[in-house]
Amino acid sequence: MVLEIIRNKIQKQELRQIDAQEAFNLWDILNSKYHEIERLLILEHFVHDIDLKLLIRYFVGELNENVAILKKEMNKYKVTAPAPNRIIGPPPCNIEMYTDEFIAGEILLYIQEHIENLLRTLRNSMTNDSIRTVISKMTKDSIDNETKIVNYMTLKGWIKKCPHYNSVPASVDEKISAAEAYHLWDHLCFRYDNIQQTRFYLAYVHDIDFRVVLEQGLRKLTLQTEMLEKEIQHFGIVAPKKPTDVIISTGRMDFMEDDYMYRMILIGLQGASMIHTQSLKQCTYNMRIKNIFKKLLKEEIDILGRYVKFGKLKGWLYPGPAFTT
Known part of the structure; x- marks a missing residue:
């Protein structure tokens, strides 16, 4: 009985242990999420295409869910959080300044860079399995989001044409870049x-x-x-x-x-x-x-x-x- 109590106490202590890099990783990812939420809320005012507007709202909703999860983890391990994003109103300028193609491209670039950032955090998040699990799921969700925006841009004809691989056998109908x-x-x-x-x-x-x-x-x-x-x-x-x-x-x-x-x-x-x-x-x-x-x-x-x-x-x-x- 005594040994069981000691074992449970040790396990609870281990659950509350994180290393210095993991503390920064939580702060860095949350700061990135806040920044992207604010940016998407600004860009949404310039969007014309209804599908892109719905896609942005979906991404903002998922980002807010991630923010709630990260704040919970940071509160658990007593890590100071960055300041949240600002409330964004209609812009006092011409909404024709940005095209939908440009906005979609900006979203794609962020998601791709964010995937790399999340993978870097997975590389050095070694102490706490709970944090690693949270970041792993966010990384996989971001990978799926990258596919969503690429598919959307492909349907719109907004993916830039890249050099093709011209040595594909003539008998093969499929082409690659x-x-x-x-x-x-x-x-x-x-x-x-x-x-x-x-x-x-x-x-x-x-x-x-x-x-x-x-x-x-x-x-x-x-x-x-x-x-x-x-x-x-x-x-x-x-x-x-x-x-x-x-x-x-x-x-x-x-x-x-x-x-x-x-x-x-x-x-x-x-x-x-x-x-x-x-x-x-x-x-x-x-x-x-x-x-x-x-x-x-x-x-x-x-x-x-x-x-x-x-x-x-x-x-x-x-x-x-x-x-x-």
């Missing part, structure tokens, strides 16, 4: 290197649980690689060289420590999310390919979250400076 062709190739290169690195680490891993995690990761990488190889072949893109499937161990099992290998993979996962974001931003021509990158990015967010929890369980993460009030 130069950026989409590059990102398919780049993602395949990245996964080939990840596969080789994982096989190398498997030759030296000691911890049984870590071995299972690496094997699961290798299977996931293999499935993603096979999918990307089909797309590369479909569009006639020259594929990179495949990695060797034979790794020769030196025989010295003390060559590398598990915690070091874990952190090296963690760095790779953190970098992968930014690679996926660039592909999401730059791929606006072929929506099927864009949705592939969107799916990969969301999967990467979930994988990173599970991997961080595993590292915390093993004690392999460096503890960040604690935030104290």
